[in-house]
Amino acid sequence: MRxxxxxxxxxxxxxxxxxxxxxxxxxxxxxCWRALGVEVAAVxxxxxxxxxxxAAATGATACDSxxxxxxxxxxxxxxxxxxxxxxxxxxxxxxxxxxxxxxxxARNMEHALDMARTAKATGVPLFIAHVVRFWPQFAxxxxxxxxxxxxxxxxxxxxxxGSYPRWGSxxxxxEMSGGVLVDVMIHDFDFARWCMGDVARLYVRRAHWPGPMxxxxxxxxxxxxxxxxxxxxxxxxxxxxQFQTYVEVVGDGGLxxxxxxxxxxxxxxxxxxxxxxxxxxxxxxxxxxxLRHFMECIETGATPRVTVHxxxxxxxxxxxxxxxxxxxxxxxxxxxxx
Amino acid sequence: xxxxxxxxxxxxxxxxxYVRELQAHPxxxxxxxxxxxxxxxxxxxxxxxxxxxxxxxxxxxxxxxAVICSENVFHRPLVEAAAGxxxxxxxxxxxATTMDDAxxxxxxxxxxGSRLMIAFPVRxxxxxxxxxxxxxxxxxxxxxxxxxxxxxxxxxxxxxxxxLAGGGAVMDHTVHVIDLLRWLWPGVEVEEVxxxxxxxxxxxxxxxxxxxxxxxxxxxxxxxxxxTSWSRPPTYPIWGDVTLEMAGDLGVVSVDxxxxxxxxxxTSGKLGWQGFGVNLDGALVAxxxxxxxxARPPSITGRDGLKAMEVALxxxxxxxTGEPQPLTA
Numbered sequence: 001m002r003x004x005x006x007x008x009x010x011x012x013x014x015x016x017x018x019x020x021x022x023x024x025x026x027x028x029x030x031x032c033w034r035a036l037g038v039e040v041a042a043v044x045x046x047x048x049x050x051x052x053x054x055a056a057a058t059g060a061t062a063c064d065s066x067x068x069x070x071x072x073x074x075x076x077x078x079x080x081x082x083x084x085x086x087x088x089x090x091x092x093x094x095x096x097x098x099x100x101x102x103x104x105x106a107r108n109m110e111h112a113l114d115m116a117r118t119a120k121a122t123g124v125p126l127f128i129a130h131v132v133r134f135w136p137q138f139a140x141x142x143x144x145x146x147x148x149x150x151x152x153x154x155x156x157x158x159x160x161x162g163s164y165p166r167w168g169s170x171x172x173x174x175e176m177s178g179g180v181l182v183d184v185m186i187h188d189f190d191f192a193r194w195c196m197g198d199v200a201r202l203y204v205r206r207a208h209w210p211g212p213m214x215x216x217x218x219x220x221x222x223x224x225x226x227x228x229x230x231x232x233x234x235x236x237x238x239x240x241x242q243f244q245t246y247v248e249v250v251g252d253g254g255l256x257x258x259x260x261x262x263x264x265x266x267x268x269x270x271x272x273x274x275x276x277x278x279x280x281x282x283x284x285x286x287x288x289x290x291l292r293h294f295m296e297c298i299e300t301g302a303t304p305r306v307t308v309h310x311x312x313x314x315x316x317x318x319x320x321x322x323x324x325x326x327x328x329x330x331x332x333x334x335x336x337x338x
Numbered sequence: 339x340x341x342x343x344x345x346x347x348x349x350x351x352x353x354x355x356y357v358r359e360l361q362a363h364p365x366x367x368x369x370x371x372x373x374x375x376x377x378x379x380x381x382x383x384x385x386x387x388x389x390x391x392x393x394x395x396x397x398x399x400x401x402x403x404a405v406i407c408s409e410n411v412f413h414r415p416l417v418e419a420a421a422g423x424x425x426x427x428x429x430x431x432x433x434a435t436t437m438d439d440a441x442x443x444x445x446x447x448x449x450x451g452s453r454l455m456i457a458f459p460v461r462x463x464x465x466x467x468x469x470x471x472x473x474x475x476x477x478x479x480x481x482x483x484x485x486x487x488x489x490x491x492x493x494x495x496x497x498x499x500x501x502l503a504g505g506g507a508v509m510d511h512t513v514h515v516i517d518l519l520r521w522l523w524p525g526v527e528v529e530e531v532x533x534x535x536x537x538x539x540x541x542x543x544x545x546x547x548x549x550x551x552x553x554x555x556x557x558x559x560x561x562x563x564x565x566t567s568w569s570r571p572p573t574y575p576i577w578g579d580v581t582l583e584m585a586g587d588l589g590v591v592s593v594d595x596x597x598x599x600x601x602x603x604x605t606s607g608k609l610g611w612q613g614f615g616v617n618l619d620g621a622l623v624a625x626x627x628x629x630x631x632x633a634r635p636p637s638i639t640g641r642d643g644l645k646a647m648e649v650a651l652x653x654x655x656x657x658x659t660g661e662p663q664p665l666t667a
Contacts, residue, residue, distance in 0.1 A: 205532075229535075
């Protein structure tokens with residue numbers, strides 16, 4: 001497969017991807033790029049060994065700077081911790097390289113707005129990888145609501161419950177990741193906006209219990225501008241390897257509901273008692289679908305399924321949620337101006 | 339000893355179930371029924387084979403027990419009429435619709451020496467009993483969060499008339515789960531509640547709230563949410579749910595009280611989940627008749643009813659002011 005970018009008279013064949021951030025998701029993106037037939041040409045990571053490992057696995061060049069990567073590729077794929085999104089994204093956009101950036105768009109609104117403004121000013125495409133919109137069950141719920149299957153939606157519920165990031169990574173560092181509200185619940189804030197429209201106000205309670213069994217859990221109660229009510233919970237408090245998601249939306253014309261626990265097309269048990277875990281069997285990998293979609297948008301100039309504005313709005317809700325949890329009061333969501 | 343029971347008010351949808359359980363109980367006898375709506379009383383007289391009487395006549399029948407199943411706002415006058423004339427009173431939830439009425443109900447029973455029990459049947463669910471034992475075992479460690487729901491189907495009738503019900507989905511469905519939380523942790527109360535309440539969001543032109551989302555903090559530090567919405571469409575395979583999921587230091591526990599069902603798929607009509615294995619109203623009625631035949635206090639008190647209702651009122655107040663609402667100690 002070959003993706004083409006047409007700028008005026010100039011045709012650019014985008015066959016070269018540069019990966020910034022060679023962590024676990026970066027490695028997964030690299031696999032997706034290979035499946036899409038797109039070359040990962042260059043890679044950079046603040047940990048040189050990580051970049052070298054990915055380079056060895058993909059045939060890419062391990063670079064010692066972001067600038068070096070930008071010089072060797074057509075499209076930048078930024079999969080660093082959120083605090084580092086800004087630097088790589090701005091550098092790529094200024095050099096005219098379309099950027100695909102992992103969610104959240106950034107760790108703070110200043111970074112996020114600067115990224116959005118730079119994309120607007122340069123006219124270079126910027127995509128924020130809110131992958132939930134590419135999971136088929138979530139896309140299905142959105143499409144059904146959009147088609148009027150449940151009438152006017154009145155109440156939205158969703159949750160995303162996982163185990164504490166204990167692998168010594170930056171996720172557990174609230175300054176780096178934003179914790180449950182920014183790292184986890186932003187998925188649901190984005191999905192809720194996609195289905196229900198903008199949020200007028202939100203109220204958040206959160207619990208954090210430190211110690212050897214450290215856990216975090218937040219509950220957001222929302223009012224959408226439509227008047228509908230919402231409930232979003234996110235956590236890092238499940239026992240190891242557990243992960244659950246659910247969505248239920250009810251309108252005056254019906255109900256849509258899905259829960260990951262109920263979705264088990266294959267199960268197995270062994271006489272040894274050893275647990276058997278299967279990955280969710282899907283015909284199309286959501287990450288792959290997402291990256292393909294962004295490449296097609298670069299090629300055609302089409303509006304992506306998730307826009308920079310959507311990503312800004314989702315981050316705004318996460319940050320407003322943190323403010324509400326701190327003040328103990330509901331937060332009215334301010335108009336978003338880029 | 340046979341417990342002579344009078345049914346005071348038959349408007350509540352739970353009345354047929356209580357009547358069935360009382361009629362099946364070996365130690366109970368329903369002497370008569372009363373309702374302010376004479377036509378409704380006559381209809382039930384025929385349907386159930388129970389004499390419909392005037393309130394005073396019924397209370398003159400040497401009753402041991404009374405079951406109050408009227409519209410919410412008439413709990414108070416009926417309890418006040420029965421207090422001092424019957425030994426045991428079972429009052430449908432919510433106990434009342436105002437703090438004044440709830441307190442008056444409790445006071446009338448205390449003055450008259452009647453023992454008042456509030457109908458919170460979910461306490462009798464085996465899964466909920468297991469949850470209580472599990473929490474008491476310490477296996478979950480300290481609990482930090484509780485996500486709860488009491489979804490239902492929009493009941494219609496007087497339930498959606500503010501003058502008779504005192505509120506909609508929030509009034510109807512706050513009290514069961516709040517009662518469970520207070521019962522699971524004796525001495526613990528709701529400290530603060532924030533609520534988003536929606537009117538006619540799911541049922542066009544409904545004159546009352548049909549969506550309720552409460553965010554609460556308990557005095558033991560547990561935070562959580564309670565969804566009280568009438569968000570089950572008529573086609574849903576079951577009327578609703580009561581669920582609780584708690585996260586603690588040592589793990590997670592989930593309870594879905596009405597999840598033991600047989601799937602029934604007719605060739606036309608709607609898909610159904612037919613419950614088995616638990617009969618909560620039967621257990622509630624058996625406990626009430628046992629109390630009526632003894633001198634012991636009720637297992638679910640008027641104060642339990644008042645404290646649960648207070649949270650529903652606080653939720654409405656929060657929705658009115660847009661601020662979290664503290665509760666009195």
